[in-house]
Amino acid sequence: MADIRRFLDSEYALKRDRAIYEAERRKRDVFEKIPELSRIETEITLTGVRYARSLISDADSANAISEYLEKMGRLNAEKEAILSKHNIPVNYLEPRFSCTICEDKGYISKDGASVPCSCYQKLYLEQLYKVSNLVDDEGTGFEFFDESFYSVTPDKKKYFTEISPRAQILAVKEQCLEFIDNFADNASHNLYFYGPTGTGKTFMAKSIGIEILKAGFTVLYLSATTLFPIIQQYRLNIDRDGVSSEQAYKNLITVNLLILDDLGTEPGSDSKYAELLSLLELRKAQGKNNIARTIISSNLDFKRLFQEYNERIASRIIGEFQALQFAGEDIRILKKLKR
Structure with missing residues (x-):
């Protein structure tokens, strides 16, 4: 995920160099025709150049400047007149x-600081x-x-549940919106959706992800x-589709919001349980200095979670995730x- 900014910085440098190169090419063509x-x-x-030097030199008078x-x-007026004459x-x-x-730098100066331009933020x-x-996921969003x-x-x-499914989902929605509003707060909990x-x-979960993306966080x-x-x-060091397995695994740890959907549908094994626990622990450590929230969705309530997974994983989720029940x-x- 951190590679995105490096990629964009490189793209902007290429765009700017290309624009300058094309301008120089046009100049050469025109100067050849109009010396x-x-x-x-x-x-x-x-x-x-002389003007710039005069600004920092005590030797030049105000008249010289x-x-x-x-x-x-x-x-410049003479230059424009010649250009106009030749259409x-x-x-x-x-x-x-x-x-x-x-000017394709990607950054602008604002209040004395360098900040991303609106075009950079869009890209x-x-x-x-x-x-x-989440791209092209039509029909998803609040x-x-x-x-x-x-x-x-x-x-x-x-x-x-004691209340109606509608009352339940409206309460869940409010909790989700609160999660979005407080996403950067270190005290914010992870979320566990079950039902x-x-x-x-x-x-x-995806609707939350879209809002977090809009705020400029990685999802x-x-x-x-x-x-x-x-x-x-990653464990076997197998790269797929040109993507480094090490980078793909690193993304799981460092991404600001990891959404893990349908937990419990995968074939279970002790090794997978250990890997899941390790990932949760690594993300917890990541969250000490960076934003690293996790949303897990599952058909498993807490009772079945203990039955399907080992106690350490179930306890970790119960202790560090806010559980939100879905009904209906x-x-x-x-x-x-x-239809």
């Missing part, structure tokens, strides 16, 4: 930067989406949340069945029936 412009350009450059400015003004735009010889604000967010596994799919009728025997299939756990969404092969490839009917089935 007078080359002479004027050289004079402008030399006068500019003013003369340099006037001369540059005359030379050449006055900015034809200048670099054509894709961003006129930062950074796009890159975050690409590596998050703007698509529809409480009408949740019953207003309480049924403890059916839903294992039957189709009750909105994945939707809610990685994985299903449990995808997680363990990544860890195994399978929304995917309800949507099909509604």
